[in-house]
Amino acid sequence: MNGNITFTIIKPRAVEKGYIAPILNMIHKAGFKISALKMLQLTQHEAERFYAVHQGKIFYEKLIEFMISGPIVVSILKKENAVEEYRKLIGNTDPEKAEEGTIRKLYAESVRENAVHGSDSDETAAMEACFFFSEADRF
Numbered sequence: 001m002n003g004n005i006t007f008t009i010i011k012p013r014a015v016e017k018g019y020i021a022p023i024l025n026m027i028h029k030a031g032f033k034i035s036a037l038k039m040l041q042l043t044q045h046e047a048e049r050f051y052a053v054h055q056g057k058i059f060y061e062k063l064i065e066f067m068i069s070g071p072i073v074v075s076i077l078k079k080e081n082a083v084e085e086y087r088k089l090i091g092n093t094d095p096e097k098a099e100e101g102t103i104r105k106l107y108a109e110s111v112r113e114n115a116v117h118g119s120d121s122d123e124t125a126a127m128e129a130c131f132f133f134s135e136a137d138r139f
């Protein structure tokens, strides 16, 4: 059975450009409930831990540099089949390939500065949610 939570980050450039509210509105309209939400700035160490799976890849260093460059918004979202539904809503990792009407098509600048992160599996969603939120922080 597919899980009912996913985890998302609204990334630094999208925050800087004022897209928090438009992105949260798309999330709301798509039927997700917000279980937890906060704004923060990652340290280098936190960003490296969060993206540890990408360590060694060609884009890793620049990705970390970008992810610590300004505040982000992290959130746990609830919906039936949340991971897959949210991945449909955000579109392809590369905004040039993202489908019309998706968050990345509308708000992303490039594959690195791609507006939002979304978990890629139920297991990852659970781990990423725990990275930022305790059980007491979730509603």
Ligand code: CMP
Binding pocket: 054, 059, 063, 093, 111, 112, 113, 114, 116, 117, 118
């Ligand atoms: P995200 O969903 O946050 O997960 C890993 C991130 O790495 C991804 O979104 C992109 O921002 C970034 N990324 C993935 N592939 C590339 C790439 N080829 N070049 C630059 N950044 C990438």
